[in-house]
Amino acid sequence: MTSYQGNIRKMSVSTDVDNLAQYQLPVGEERLNMNELIGQQISMQHTGKIHCVHCAAVTKKSFNQGYCYRCLMKLAQCDTCIIKPELCHYDAGTCREPAWGEANCLSDHFVYLANTGTIKVGITRHVTDGVSSRWLDQGATQAIAIMRVQNRLTSGLVETAFKSFIADKTNWRTMLKSQPEQADLQALKESLLEQVEGDLDEIIEEYGFQAIDITDTPAIDIHYPVQQYPEKVKSINLDKEGEFSGTLLGIKGQYLMLDGDRVINMRKYSGYELSIQTEQ
Template sequence: MNYVGVLSKMQTENGSPIQYYLVFENDFLNVNQLLDKKLSISFVKYQCLNCNLGKKIYRQGFCYDCFYEIPQAADWIMRPELSMAHLDKEDRDLVYEKKVQLQPHIVYLANSSNVKVGVTRKTQVPTRWIDQGAHEAIEIVEVPNRYLAGVTEVALKDHVGDKTNWRTMLKNEIEDVDLVAWRNKLKQYIPEEAMPYFIENNTETELEFPVLQYPTKPKSLNLEKTPHYEGVLKGIKGQYLIFEDNTVFNVRSNEGYVVSITVG
């Protein structure tokens, strides 16, 4: 079977294990069903996720022009503390910014390669944790807007990490930790304006990824340098496809790339 389409991040459904889906314009693949099968991935062309033009992808699946123009790629996406919609101030598109920023947000702890703090919209739990390859996570604070979540994250970053080591995550060289204890330890550092939203009594969420074999020395597939690759799929974790020869492919990092995928 052959499938052709523009890559966007895999859709997920939490379960035992998590189910992964590649969604193209004319095709829909349950990636779990491809485990232990040989896949061929070939780069075809670029297609910006916003303007749909065949322009070289710059970042986050967008061409250069779109990345610097559309609200979906504004600085507050990666740095929520820069959100201004709660002040009725526009960055690029106030209607969009109010829609996204003025809704419940979660500040959380996740353990993927180590314990890290992060921010996501409440509607993205547990999707955000799955995308990061976290095998356990817990909510710390639920606030009414993105700005409050951002300033809380900034305050906590002085006391806990905010980055994932992708190699450690993929090799599964991680240990279980007591996230409830971490939550309670970090409570003292939560800003006063966010303290009323601290979550006192909850338990951590555990996640199970569909992996038959973890890589020992993961090497990342770069479609620009290697436009054609073949390998046996052995697992899916985070937004990575894991192959038998230690090759790993980050689907999200290749958003906006049109690929041809052949199974078998």
């Protein structure tokens, strides 16, 4: 057995040449290659300590997946407009951290469709080599960029227009239960663009032609290291249970899948200090 201990962060994830998701779990200064642990016995125990992922202060309770209350209240990345980008208020001069807003909100964003068990619309800042880490974090098996827009506010306005015709949420239980059927995302993209044409024209009229750029990139397929999907999802709660052990059967989104149909969202426990044992 090999042991690790430290504060964890959300799993970092990228794809290989076959678009298979590759996961690493940060534990203190260590990086665990989680793909290598598929099929092996693992165990994790919460030591009872939680540190804010931003300021590292000790906190009794974690907010917004890893922040202490003080950071929750003061950081721009914890503001309501991060969840609802159509409420971006940088131009009103009320951004909590203008420099952060300039770097993260006043840059290009992509509006996309993804298959996470059901088809959803969403936004992301980065699409690297045709893949966004956002799609991987959501457990998408297919995705396609619809358009590039000039900033976060515009992405929110466009997403709101699409939400009249398609969901913007991921049902995590559905995402974890099986490999979904393939969808024709290109055809759906074209159909939705026709339905929101009037809304897009209004956005262009207010913000200019440079506000929206329809992309022509093809849909991609994404694969995950899963040996077996759970039949009935049972969520592990570290705050209540404190520890768990079992055979790691797969990883999808930010979830570990274990024997007994158990799953755990590792991102939820960012900042928690864990003691981890693996066979390797």
